[in-house]
Amino acid sequence: MATPLETDGVWLVIIAGGIGTYALRLSFVALFGRLDDVPEGVERALRFVPAAVLSALVVPKLVYADGALALSPGNPRLLAGALAVLVAWRTEDILATLVAGMSGLWLLTFALG
Amino acid sequence: MTSPREDFLSGVRVAAPIILGIVPFGMVAGVAAAGVGMSAIQALAMSVVVFAGASQLAAIELIGRNAPVAVVVLTVLVVNLRHVMYSASIAPHFRRQSAKWKAALAYLLTDQAYAVSLLEFENDEETSRRWYYLGVAVPLWVAWQIATIVGVLLGAQIPSGWQLEFAVPLVFLAVLVPAVTDRATGAAAVVGGGVAVAANGLPYNLGLIVAALVGIAVGLAVESAFSVNSDDAGGEGEDRRESGGDRADDGEVA
Numbered sequence: 319m320a321t322p323l324e325t326d327g328v329w330l331v332i333i334a335g336g337i338g339t340y341a342l343r344l345s346f347v348a349l350f351g352r353l354d355d356v357p358e359g360v361e362r363a364l365r366f367v368p369a370a371v372l373s374a375l376v377v378p379k380l381v382y383a384d385g386a387l388a389l390s391p392g393n394p395r396l397l398a399g400a401l402a403v404l405v406a407w408r409t410e411d412i413l414a415t416l417v418a419g420m421s422g423l424w425l426l427t428f429a430l431g
Numbered sequence: 432m433t434s435p436r437e438d439f440l441s442g443v444r445v446a447a448p449i450i451l452g453i454v455p456f457g458m459v460a461g462v463a464a465a466g467v468g469m470s471a472i473q474a475l476a477m478s479v480v481v482f483a484g485a486s487q488l489a490a491i492e493l494i495g496r497n498a499p500v501a502v503v504v505l506t507v508l509v510v511n512l513r514h515v516m517y518s519a520s521i522a523p524h525f526r527r528q529s530a531k532w533k534a535a536l537a538y539l540l541t542d543q544a545y546a547v548s549l550l551e552f553e554n555d556e557e558t559s560r561r562w563y564y565l566g567v568a569v570p571l572w573v574a575w576q577i578a579t580i581v582g583v584l585l586g587a588q589i590p591s592g593w594q595l596e597f598a599v600p601l602v603f604l605a606v607l608v609p610a611v612t613d614r615a616t617g618a619a620a621v622v623g624g625g626v627a628v629a630a631n632g633l634p635y636n637l638g639l640i641v642a643a644l645v646g647i648a649v650g651l652a653v654e655s656a657f658s659v660n661s662d663d664a665g666g667e668g669e670d671r672r673e674s675g676g677d678r679a680d681d682g683e684v685a
Contacts, residue, residue, distance in 0.1 A: 335507035336480030344537040346519035370623035370646025372607035377624030406608035415605035
């Protein structure tokens with residue numbers, strides 16, 4: 319299925335994504351009621367979803383610049399991302415991570431530009 | 432005994448500082464939605480219907496890259512798979528609620544509402560499950576919707592030189608870093624990110640799905656290898672089960 323994302327596509331994403339997400343939330347609350355009922359393999363796999371998915375979303379944003387790999391100090395997003403990782407690790411705070419990463423990006427863009 | 436009203440209000444008090452953390456996240460979702468050309472109504476509809484920040488940002492990202500509808504929906508579901516775990520974990524506490532209440536409570540299930548409520552439920556038998564949870568979850572819901580609208584309104588005003596789209600990966604980083612708690616989750620993150628870079632050129636933006644699946648598989652493999660080692664070091668599994676009182680000391684219990 320390769321429907322292009324026109325307005326209808328966006329609505330389809332909202333509706334299908336919403337129904338599916340709701341089904342995930344309701345699943346055990348509605349049907350079972352015990353953690354023991356989650357198959358052990360599924361439960362183990364679910365533990366890795368946040369780390370694997372979020373990293374897959376983030377890392378390409380940091381290492382690509384204008385469509386090409388840019389693993390040099392001249393890529394401000396790489397350094398700003400590294401700073402954000404440090405702040406996220408120390409504070410575990412979304413706002414602090416945002417402020418540090420954006421300030422870092424602006425300063426580096428200014429310094430390198 | 433506490434009254435439902437008191438339980439609701441103590442939930443609200445716990446939610447207040449969490450709101451400070453999710454407001455910028457919601458604003459980023461609004462700004463990003465406006466940035467890829469979604470209308471204000473679509474942005475708000477997504478926040479109301481999907482109501483899951485990281486998956487919304489992932490969807491907006493892919494919408495901006497004109498990915499196929501099926502890939503975007505699949506991505507939303509993969510990002511939100513963890514809710515199955517929350518659902519299973521909190522379900523025993525909601526067992527006595529009516530079907531209608533279960534349906535409503537499940538809609539409000541988020542990382543924050545889950546974590547805070549479960550902690551309270553496990554510490555206090557008396558707390559009203561329904562009202563404490565609603566006290567936490569409803570303010571979070573309201574704050575998320577308002578933050579989205581503010582973000583959409585701001586988004587149109589902000590010059591592109593500010594590179595505000597970088598806020599999206601930063602929010603993911605802020606959620607990702609605390610999710611890496613041991614070497615298995617670390618391996619899942621490193622491999623997921625690495626495969627995503629390598630598979631960046633795959634059609635339909637399938638690289639993300641492939642990277643997520645490979646990352647999860649590697650995490651499982653590392654966990655298995657590691658637990659075999661610690662079984663060797665820690666002796667027979669049965670011995671440990673018999674000394675039930677020591678279970679809190681067993682680092683492997685997740």
